Amino acid sequence: MSRKLLVAGARVIDPASGLDAVADILVEDGRIVRVAPGQKAPDAERVDAAGLVAAPGLVDIHVHLREPGREDKETIFSGTQAAAAGGFTSICPMPNTNPICDSSTVVNYLRAVTERDGHVRVFPIAAVTRGQEGKEITEFGDLAHFGAVAFSDDGRPVANAEIMRRALEYTAMLGRPILNHAEIPELVADGVAHAGDRAARMGLRGVPAAAESACVARDIELAADTGGHVHICHVSTERACELIADAKARGVRVTAEATPHHLVLTDEMIEGFNTFARVAPPLRGEADRAALREALRSGVIDCVATDHAPHTEIEKELPFDQAPPGMIGLDFAFQLLYTELVETGFLPLPLLIDRMSRCAARVLGLEGGTLREGGPADIVLLDLSGETRIERRSVFSKSFNTPLRGRVLRSRVARTIVGGRTVFADGKIVSKAFA
Ligand code: DOR
Numbered sequence: 001m002s003r004k005l006l007v008a009g010a011r012v013i014d015p016a017s018g019l020d021a022v023a024d025i026l027v028e029d030g031r032i033v034r035v036a037p038g039q040k041a042p043d044a045e046r047v048d049a050a051g052l053v054a055a056p057g058l059v060d061i062h063v064h065l066r067e068p069g070r071e072d073k074e075t076i077f078s079g080t081q082a083a084a085a086g087g088f089t090s091i092c093p094m095p096n097t098n099p100i101c102d103s104s105t106v107v108n109y110l111r112a113v114t115e116r117d118g119h120v121r122v123f124p125i126a127a128v129t130r131g132q133e134g135k136e137i138t139e140f141g142d143l144a145h146f147g148a149v150a151f152s153d154d155g156r157p158v159a160n161a162e163i164m165r166r167a168l169e170y171t172a173m174l175g176r177p178i179l180n181h182a183e184i185p186e187l188v189a190d191g192v193a194h195a196g197d198r199a200a201r202m203g204l205r206g207v208p209a210a211a212e213s214a215c216v217a218r219d220i221e222l223a224a225d226t227g228g229h230v231h232i233c234h235v236s237t238e239r240a241c242e243l244i245a246d247a248k249a250r251g252v253r254v255t256a257e258a259t260p261h262h263l264v265l266t267d268e269m270i271e272g273f274n275t276f277a278r279v280a281p282p283l284r285g286e287a288d289r290a291a292l293r294e295a296l297r298s299g300v301i302d303c304v305a306t307d308h309a310p311h312t313e314i315e316k317e318l319p320f321d322q323a324p325p326g327m328i329g330l331d332f333a334f335q336l337l338y339t340e341l342v343e344t345g346f347l348p349l350p351l352l353i354d355r356m357s358r359c360a361a362r363v364l365g366l367e368g369g370t371l372r373e374g375g376p377a378d379i380v381l382l383d384l385s386g387e388t389r390i391e392r393r394s395v396f397s398k399s400f401n402t403p404l405r406g407r408v409l410r411s412r413v414a415r416t417i418v419g420g421r422t423v424f425a426d427g428k429i430v431s432k433a434f435a
């Protein structure tokens with residue numbers, strides 16, 4: 001028996017087709033059958049979406065789910081709930097778990113746990129080097145065969161240039177990107193904040209902008225030399241944006257992401273030694289933030305990725321230079337960017353949706369990110385007149401490390417649909433995606 005769903009009367013925004021109009025979305029057996037007004041399907045489950053925006057389910061190509069190894073911080077169960085609550089239907093966990101995702105055994109394990117616990121689709125990213133130690137390249141072909149969609153040593157850069165060159169050479173043959181956490185380790189040293197007046201006054205060691213831009217320049221040269229695809233994670237500096245723009249103009253295979261926190265916050269947030277605002281790369285100054293926003297609008301930055309990085313309260317209570325870097329983001333990334341970039345008139349809503357769905361999927365060649373007929377019925381319904389409070393009880397992540405706690409954001413995720421199945425609606429988790 002076929003399973004039908006009719007999402008009726010929403011303002012449908014599908015950047016892939018340029019659609020922005022009131023229409024119905026008819027879904028059958030997990031796939032989109034038709035997007036058009038006036039659909040009749042008496043035998044379908046009906047979702048009245050009048051007054052809501054219907055868009056492709058959001059795609060996040062950079063998250064940390066901490067399973068296996070640090071299930072006290074996050075699990076595939078809790079992290080995919082946070083994703084569903086934030087309107088994401090596909091997410092890609094980084095391999096810096098314990099054990100590290102550097103073998104097909106771990107990739108298979110993640111896939112099995114996702115089948116059992118996942119509330120959204122999970123596409124694992126595997127390590128570039130064994131144990132993320134930067135020495136020995138992993139079995140890219142094997143890892144890709146078992147479902148790794150990309151390779152990254154995130155948390156750390158691929159420091160050795162010759163390893164990076166070889167990694168790009170091999171992955172070019174597989175058509176998969178290397179996602180680099182681009183920072184020159186010697187320039188980061190024990191820096192913990194943006195190198196500038198504030199860090200100096202607070203007595204914190206700085207991370208210069210060149211720590212990032214010098215590594216981005218190297219990565220671009222190696223991508224150009226090998227024909228490989230390098231993706232720059234969490235870009236934080238104006239200079240990196242300039243280098244990426246220039247490389248793209250020359251036809252180098254480079255893509256890039258920006259996080260909601262680098263797009264919205266500056267290093268002002270670390271005042272009072274607020275460890276919730278410690279991230280790697282660090283929050284930077286006004287000029288860098290403005291350049292990132294421009295780059296996201298122009299497409300120099302391809303997409304938004306949250307770098308959702310859960311940590312325990314106890315660890316975040318350590319002194320600033322000892323607290324682990326990272327903040328959560330999955331639960332409210334859309335609402336935050338809607339409030340800060342769309343409501344302020346900087347980005348049109350369809351462009352924000354595009355950067356958070358289709359453009360992200362495209363970096364990794366994932367199937368989602370559009371409402372095309374025949375494609376997977378991964379859909380988010382957004383209530384733009386609603387609001388989202390960032391509170392412990394409204395966040396599904398196991399961790400609550402964010403300097404945005406207490407904020408009230410414009411808009412709300414009304415419903416998240418994965419493969420035609422509602423996984424989240426009206427503040428509550430409804431169902432897992434597969435089990
Ligand atoms: O802030 C960060 N947190 N940056 C990273 O690169 C790693 C991440 C984590 O795993 O906590």
Ligand code: ZN
Nearest residue numbers: 154155181233
């Ligand atoms: Zn990183």
